[in-house]
Amino acid sequence: MDVVIVKNYIEMSKHTAGMVGDLIKHQEKPILGLATGGTPIGMYQLLVRQYREGLLSFKHVRSFNLDEYIGLDPTHAKSYHRYMNEHLFLHVDMPFHQTYVPDGMAKNLDKVCRSYEKLLKKIGPPDLQILGIGENGHIGFNEPGSDFNGHTHVIRLADSTREANARYFQSIDEVPTHAITMGIKSILRSKKIVLMASGEKKAAAVKRLLEGSPDEDFPASALCRHPNVTLVADEAAFGQND
């Protein structure tokens, strides 16, 4: 795993936006794997800025999002559909039909998972997968104990994840209990993976990731099995706080 240590959140955002921008500029029909959460917001802002400045076009980009909460309508303020619209899709020239986010409102969720996996195989895999990391080591919403051979599936969110994500909702009671997530195997099919981490809350997870060998109790450790992973962490996430 390549490790890039940067000063702070802004530098992490710049570095990863640079990697995404390079791919978009140099590849004819790039496929991106996209993440949500607080971590990639700055990166999306920089990509939108580059688009506005005429430096980047998303016309030929296709994207797959990692996950979506079950039971949140795409217009719900905290759904990942809405997040993606607000932070990227509505601000760039990426045709909406080229963006894929799992449907957490579907009646038949198993069918949604199967179709998403099929689509990923047909169109994908992503040339570049962006990942954040949960404090408990989750990637996407693959919680501790998730099968490293897992495909897109429904998952019950760990209490620790619901507690951590409660900061984005009015209260923990509003945080959905379940989500659809690309599985670890689906994620590992990506050609290149960039894991972003910022802030001291992520330091323990980053430390374990760098020390560890693959262990299903710590989902991010599956990344050790991928030949092309770059961790972009700021000093706080790397445990270098002064």
Ligand SMILES: N[C@@H]1[C@@H](O)[C@H](O)[C@@H](COP(=O)(O)O)O[C@@H]1O
């Ligand atoms: N499902 C998302 C992940 O894709 C994200 O990487 C992680 C960290 O979130 P944050 O960046 O807000 O710390 O948890 C969320 O629950």
